[in-house]
Amino acid sequence: MWKHAVASVCLLVAACEEPPPPRAPGEIVGSVEFGGKLARQRCVICHKIDDRGGIVGPVMTEAVKLAVDRSRTFEAIAADLKAKRPADYEKKRVRIEAVLAEPDPERRLTLWLDAHLVDPQFDNPMSRMTVLPLTDQERADLVRWLMSLR
Ligand code: HEC
Numbered sequence: 001m002w003k004h005a006v007a008s009v010c011l012l013v014a015a016c017e018e019p020p021p022p023r024a025p026g027e028i029v030g031s032v033e034f035g036g037k038l039a040r041q042r043c044v045i046c047h048k049i050d051d052r053g054g055i056v057g058p059v060m061t062e063a064v065k066l067a068v069d070r071s072r073t074f075e076a077i078a079a080d081l082k083a084k085r086p087a088d089y090e091k092k093r094v095r096i097e098a099v100l101a102e103p104d105p106e107r108r109l110t111l112w113l114d115a116h117l118v119d120p121q122f123d124n125p126m127s128r129m130t131v132l133p134l135t136d137q138e139r140a141d142l143v144r145w146l147m148s149l150r
Contacts, residue, residue: 035144038138065150077123078100081124096122
């Protein structure tokens, strides 16, 4: 019962936020629900989500497909960057090589998405996506939500 009461109050008070989900030791557990809410506030300026939003970036479901492709072919992307823009590669080496070092495809996609949110230019100096100020928890929520769009 009290939960319903709290929910109704939250509907009226915009600033009323539920606490983030608990973290496992050493690992931030993202919430699909929080990620979706956040994306609808912060990413819609450029990406369409559920048919609403900007057109600067690809529709979010398409953006996720692009991310899946990039993380699957990341060896080639990194090699290409290293060959064609060695200075850019060198600047972002630590982040790039952390993604390369992950053999598990799911974990690699998680890492790639997280790196893309921290620094959209890390593997693509031409990216027009801006850096958004996000906490570690917010990034984990967004990554979980993005993975759920597949
Ligand atoms: C200022 C506009 C802008 C904002 C804000 C923005 N994006 Fe993007 N995003 C882009 C553009 C443009 C691309 C297309 C590729 C590129 O230029 O990086 C993109 C690409 C992506 C991709 C696909 C990766 C790729 O390499 O193509 C993902 C995933 C993504 N954005 C997620 C997000 C999420 C999640 C948010 C909110 C936290 C967000 N974006 C906010 C502009 C934006």
